[in-house]
Amino acid sequence: MRLAVREALLAVRRAPMLSALSITTIAFSLFAFSLFGLVALNIRNALRTVEDRVEIRAFVADGTGAEATGAALGDISAFPEAASVRLVTQSQALDRARRELGEFSDVFEEGILPASIEVRLKVGFRDPATVRAVAKRIEVYDFIDDIRFGEEWVEKLHRLRTIATLAGVALGLTFAIVAIIIIGSTIRMAVMARAREIAIMRLVGATNGFIRAPFLIEGVLKGTLGGLLALVLAWVALAIINRFVVQATFFDAWMGTVGVLAGASIGLAGSALSVGRHLRRV
Amino acid sequence: MIRFSHVHKSFAHTGAALADVSFQVNKGEFVFITGPSGAGKSTILRLCFFEERPTQGEVKVYGVSSATFRPPDVPRLRRRLGIIFQDFRLLEDRSVEANVAFALEVTGTPPSQIAPRVARLLLQVGLSAKATALPLELSGGEQQRVAIARALANDPVALVADEPTGNLDERATRGIFQLFRDINANGTAVLMATHDLDLVRRSGCRTIEINRGQVVFDSASDGGFRPSQPLKAMEGDA
Numbered sequence A: 001m002r003l004a005v006r007e008a009l010l011a012v013r014r015a016p017m018l019s020a021l022s023i024t025t026i027a028f029s030l031f032a033f034s035l036f037g038l039v040a041l042n043i044r045n046a047l048r049t050v051e052d053r054v055e056i057r058a059f060v061a062d063g064t065g066a067e068a069t070g071a072a073l074g075d076i077s078a079f080p081e082a083a084s085v086r087l088v089t090q091s092q093a094l095d096r097a098r099r100e101l102g103e104f105s106d107v108f109e110e111g112i113l114p115a116s117i118e119v120r121l122k123v124g125f126r127d128p129a130t131v132r133a134v135a136k137r138i139e140v141y142d143f144i145d146d147i148r149f150g151e152e153w154v155e156k157l158h159r160l161r162t163i164a165t166l167a168g169v170a171l172g173l174t175f176a177i178v179a180i181i182i183i184g185s186t187i188r189m190a191v192m193a194r195a196r197e198i199a200i201m202r203l204v205g206a207t208n209g210f211i212r213a214p215f216l217i218e219g220v221l222k223g224t225l226g227g228l229l230a231l232v233l234a235w236v237a238l239a240i241i242n243r244f245v246v247q248a249t250f251f252d253a254w255m256g257t258v259g260v261l262a263g264a265s266i267g268l269a270g271s272a273l274s275v276g277r278h279l280r281r282v
Numbered sequence B: 001m002i003r004f005s006h007v008h009k010s011f012a013h014t015g016a017a018l019a020d021v022s023f024q025v026n027k028g029e030f031v032f033i034t035g036p037s038g039a040g041k042s043t044i045l046r047l048c049f050f051e052e053r054p055t056q057g058e059v060k061v062y063g064v065s066s067a068t069f070r071p072p073d074v075p076r077l078r079r080r081l082g083i084i085f086q087d088f089r090l091l092e093d094r095s096v097e098a099n100v101a102f103a104l105e106v107t108g109t110p111p112s113q114i115a116p117r118v119a120r121l122l123l124q125v126g127l128s129a130k131a132t133a134l135p136l137e138l139s140g141g142e143q144q145r146v147a148i149a150r151a152l153a154n155d156p157v158a159l160v161a162d163e164p165t166g167n168l169d170e171r172a173t174r175g176i177f178q179l180f181r182d183i184n185a186n187g188t189a190v191l192m193a194t195h196d197l198d199l200v201r202r203s204g205c206r207t208i209e210i211n212r213g214q215v216v217f218d219s220a221s222d223g224g225f226r227p228s229q230p231l232k233a234m235e236g237d238a
């Protein structure tokens, strides 16, 4: 093992240009991937805040007793989809309308706006079908006059989200595949550059495991360095965007760690693949 | 030690390279393989260290049979053989001593034993003075001595050499050949392919001549040199 580490470091030192080239290649392909990831992350965050506004409003008929609405409130709170349920009384509705309309506040008279039950839904229950189903279940109370949830708007939001997710997965896969191919070929180059050494190792009786070990270590090393470099580049890019374009969020520590680990695993997998192929061929 | 039994070898594009080759090399023997270019000498040697498998027949080397071996047997066998080529095959970016040490590291020799072993091997091939030189700073003959030191590193039972003097002049050839004789005198078998008929004739060693993939002459069975022991007693060696 110690020898394998030494050989791996020696290989990096003997071919500094090639090593630097493969680390930067890995870094840039992971960087492209992480930029894409940042875009996806921020779009998702934006959609999430919009989605938070998905709300069902059930208008309560005038003269409904507090007992009836209170019972309904309790029932609805027990729905697995419900995140929060609250009652907006007639006077609260009026206050809100006055606040929102400012100077036209005097067009409303006391009692003209109905009371309503407002239901917000948990993440994952904001698609049109679920929203509609929940609305249906609320509508069964006979003191509910009318129910609204911005059907068209929910529909549109959902479509946008589906498109964003699909595009995200497709683009993400493409970027990941491109990154793996590029990383694989830079490691292939490192293996080719040492084909002679590998042939000699085999002649003097080195086992395949022994030959493989330094390459795997080298792959992990380059992958990790490339991943870290990519993270730094992404962070710099984000700082520039934050400063000159829009406020955007960066990966959290967990996602950053996963990214670097992904770099290391791609390095490992790329090395294992190219060395394995080389060893099988000769 | 090395036994070929009715070995056939054919390649995808070039067809039959060896046809019904049978011979045996015993412990401590010195055997030349001669024959015109393309006869199949290198193919025979590559079969010896399992770089190739026979298409038919069996190659058995130091207990490892081409018919029954498993992949881990190959590196294990190669540690018991010293393999030498015309083009030396040294690592050109490492010093002479590092090249020799390489063979010891690869086979898991304890680090503390490596330096003294390397020094002794270089002494044996007469290169102590050039231990820190790079291969390309040496003459061809000296480079071949490095390769021989590396081949000897793991105390091989046999040396398998493919035209080891092919790139060397007359004098260097004689020096390298003498080195092989000395190594052989210590009990290591040598199987050497060569074009140098002069060398073969003068040595008086056993010679197997190959032509078009067949053994056309073996001095062990055609008079001349005879094995020092009856063949029967050595069956177990193969």
Ligand SMILES: Nc1ncnc2c1ncn2[C@@H]1O[C@H](COP(=O)(O)OP(=O)(O)OP(=O)(O)O)[C@@H](O)[C@H]1O
Pocket: B011, B012, B013, B014, B016, B017, B035, B036, B037, B038, B039, B040, B041, B042, B043, B044
């Ligand atoms: N890897 C290979 N693939 C296909 N054909 C091969 C291969 N190795 C050898 N041959 C064929 O086998 C035959 C014998 O080749 P080999 O190298 O054993 O000859 P040789 O006696 O060593 O010749 P030389 O004296 O020129 O080195 C040749 O016809 C050659 O074309």
Ligand SMILES: [Mg+2]
Pocket: B041, B042, B043, B162
């Ligand atoms: Mg040859």
